[in-house]
Amino acid sequence: MTDHSPKPPLGLALRQAHLRAAQVFAEELRPLGMENVLAGILMQLTLRGPQTQRQLTDSLSSDKSAMVRHIDSLERQGLVLREPHPTDRRAHAVILTDAGRARLAETQAAAARTEQRLTGCFTPEERDLLHDLLIRFTRG
Amino acid sequence: MTDHSPKPPLGLALRQAHLRAAQVFAEELRPLGMENVLAGILMQLTLRGPQTQRQLTDSLSSDKSAMVRHIDSLERQGLVLREPHPTDRRAHAVILTDAGRARLAETQAAAARTEQRLTGCFTPEERDLLHDLLIRFTRG
DNA sequence: TATTGTTATACTCTATAACTATA
DNA sequence: TATAGTTATAGAGTATAACAATA
Structure with a gap:
């Protein structure tokens, strides 16, 4: 016999988990005067090196x-620069x-505190499992 | 020795998983002329029975x-009614x-197709595991 | 022709605050 | 005093389209 029990909607669970993650990250960033999206951009620039706006968008x-507006904001704060692209x-x-790198160090500390608060109830294995499932889920 | 390898940010993975889920759900709802949020409200009303706007908000x-605007929209479409609350x-x-219940049946079918598309690469156990981890994650 | 970055527009969501009628 | 719903407003995100410079 097939299972006809109503399964809880995964999309709603994802929405709420993401909202909570964003809230906690915002709390940790607030003392730094930093915003989630801008922090994400700084972290991408460190992970992957100089990026075009298109690469960041993707x-x-x-x-x-x-x-455009995010990079404007970061540039006004002196955290990033738009340089000519070497080949395009x-x-x-x-x-x-340099100021961006300094800010990034604080941002990474905030991100680490965020992860600890969010996955404090998980074993490291569970935490990695969740991440792997999310990646596979996103790739489809 | 401690693991100092840079862990991928869980918040970004959650964001992208949620975006994908919302996109797929929106695709499945489009032929019905239905929107994600409104579909979510109809499903909550079925799962839990008549709700106050406050309960739906929560x-x-x-x-x-x-x-207020969502309920306005559903009411204009004749899918829900605002009735006086029995005690408050x-x-x-x-x-x-009745029209709401009819629309809901289509909506639930769209939700089922969405879940299948999203978790088609998962075993049922993995799907439930992801859900449980997300719930625990959200509760903190 | 297609793409990168930019600008502009319109629409939605969020956050906030007021307001009313109730509790 | 506090809460449910409503309304209004400003700020941010999203979607769309156009445009200039370049590929």
Whole structure:
């Protein structure tokens, strides 16, 4: 006999988990005067080195018009620079400044505290399992 | 020795998984002329029976001003009704109409197709495991 | 022709605050 | 005093389209 019991909607669980993660991260960033999206951009720049706005848009699942404003904001704060791209004159290479690297260190500490608060009730294995399931889920 | 390898940010994985789930659900709902949030409200009303707007706001992690507009929209479509609450004259009991129940059947079919598309690469055990981890994650 | 970055527009969501009628 | 629903507003995100420079 087939299972006809109503399964809880996975989408709602994902929405609520993501909301909670974003809330906790925002709390940890608030003392730094930092925002979630901008922190995400700084972390991507460190993980992957200088990126075009297009690459940032893709890796963060953001939007190219939004990215213009985000990079504007980071540039006004002196955390990144738009440099000419070495091979593509249409594109900008977004790079971290020294101030950006300093801010990033604090940001990474905030991210670490966030992960600890969020997965404090998990074993390391469970934490990795959740991550792997999410990756497979996203790839489809 | 401690593991100092840079762990991928769980928040980003959650964001992308949620975005994908919402996209697939929106695709399945589009032929019905239905939207994700409104579908979520109909499903909550079936799962839990008549609800106040406050209860819907809480269970869907939404916002009370947004909920006013959502219920307005569902009411204009004839899918729900605001009835007087039996014991609290401040509150509305939001109930499904017959048209709402009909629409809900299609919506649930769309939700089932969504889950299948999203977790098609998972065993049922993995699917339940992901859900349980997300619930524990959200509760903290 | 297609793409990168930019700008602009419209629409939605969020956050906030007031307001009413109740509790 | 506090809460449920409503309304209004400002800020941010999203979606769309256009445009210039370049590929």
